[in-house]
Amino acid sequence: MQRKIRIKDIAAMSGVSAGTVDRILHNRGNVSEEARMAVEEVLKRVSYKPNIHVSGLSLKRKYRAIITTPDALEGEYWESIHSGIRHALEEFENIRVECQVHTYNQYDIYSCREVYGRIGGMASDADAVIIGPTFKKETVRLCRRLGDKGIPYLFVDSPLEETTPLSFFTSDHYVCGYLLARLITSITPPGSDIGMLQAMRRGDESANTSVLRKQGFDDYLAERKIPNAIRKMLFSATEPEKSDDLLAQFFRTYRNIGGVVALNSRGGIVADYFSRNGISDIKLVCLDLTATNAQGLQNGSIDFLIGQEPEHQGFLAMKTLIEYLVYRKPVRVENYTQLDILTRETVGYYNRFNFAP
Numbered sequence: 001m002q003r004k005i006r007i008k009d010i011a012a013m014s015g016v017s018a019g020t021v022d023r024i025l026h027n028r029g030n031v032s033e034e035a036r037m038a039v040e041e042v043l044k045r046v047s048y049k050p051n052i053h054v055s056g057l058s059l060k061r062k063y064r065a066i067i068t069t070p071d072a073l074e075g076e077y078w079e080s081i082h083s084g085i086r087h088a089l090e091e092f093e094n095i096r097v098e099c100q101v102h103t104y105n106q107y108d109i110y111s112c113r114e115v116y117g118r119i120g121g122m123a124s125d126a127d128a129v130i131i132g133p134t135f136k137k138e139t140v141r142l143c144r145r146l147g148d149k150g151i152p153y154l155f156v157d158s159p160l161e162e163t164t165p166l167s168f169f170t171s172d173h174y175v176c177g178y179l180l181a182r183l184i185t186s187i188t189p190p191g192s193d194i195g196m197l198q199a200m201r202r203g204d205e206s207a208n209t210s211v212l213r214k215q216g217f218d219d220y221l222a223e224r225k226i227p228n229a230i231r232k233m234l235f236s237a238t239e240p241e242k243s244d245d246l247l248a249q250f251f252r253t254y255r256n257i258g259g260v261v262a263l264n265s266r267g268g269i270v271a272d273y274f275s276r277n278g279i280s281d282i283k284l285v286c287l288d289l290t291a292t293n294a295q296g297l298q299n300g301s302i303d304f305l306i307g308q309e310p311e312h313q314g315f316l317a318m319k320t321l322i323e324y325l326v327y328r329k330p331v332r333v334e335n336y337t338q339l340d341i342l343t344r345e346t347v348g349y350y351n352r353f354n355f356a357p
Helices: 007-014 018-025 033-046 052-060 077-091 109-125 136-148 173-187 208-224 240-253 265-276 291-298 310-327
Strands: 062-070 096-104 128-131 153-156 167-170 193-200 230-236 257-262 283-287 304-307 334-336 340-342
Touching (some): 007 033, 153 310, 193 265, 230 240, 257 265
Parallel strands (some): 062 128, 193 230
16 A cells, blocks of 8 residues: 655655645745745645545535625626636535625725725635735735735735735736737738727726736837827726717727727727727727627627636636635645637637636
């Protein structure tokens, strides 16, 4: 019979102390990246399994997780992340996990503050928190409160500086912006202007993801010395009836628009406007396979769509959380999902529920 691998065996094979191995297994911090990589390599090689007796005891208890993200409306980006979370809970149906979901209006900083304040007051009873961040300062403030209480937290959609999450699951938003720039400039007529769709937000603070994408977008233009003028193109998510007027005013003001790019998942607003107004000579590149974006891609209003695998992000976040709480499995902090370029011809083959690790 094969001898059971012990912590001190892993320590000897990794060239670190048993205490270091224990800290890595239980994610207690104060470990160098070199030591973590050495231990994780040994864990993979020996197929280390947590103590089954500890796991058996853990299976009997009930876990409480708080999930806070922007509003998860049907057919939209954040609903896909919640769908992935639900799928993970189904996969681990033998584990008793009680989830409390608290969503906020991502276009209203005051809504975010109210929800985060509520969570900060009730989080003492939680085993962990999954956060979908939008506003940086508010999220950092919440994370500090959780850290003070010793409550682990994970991010979906975006990591943040000045925080120490257990793990995060996201696409690379800088690369996403870089790719958006490459796509739109490759199909926009030379000499024309490019409209950049941006949301009007209450509180006038941009979303963290939009800031990163804008930086990637601008860097691509600067590196390639692309001269197209970029025109800020506003829409209202809180008052959608105003968006048509805002778009009409934009196109009256800027007569030389040859392409439009969306830095968020709401590009379908422009696609719908184009479809209703018979506009077919302006190129459009959007982000995320939402219901409205898929429709715009299929009817030809959208030329390219970038997918970020939100279902996969949500699934892996909840899966990682359960495996950490119940089995104390080692956790990899940085987890990036792939970016997919979708066209009218390929969207039907896109697997929105790709949950494979």
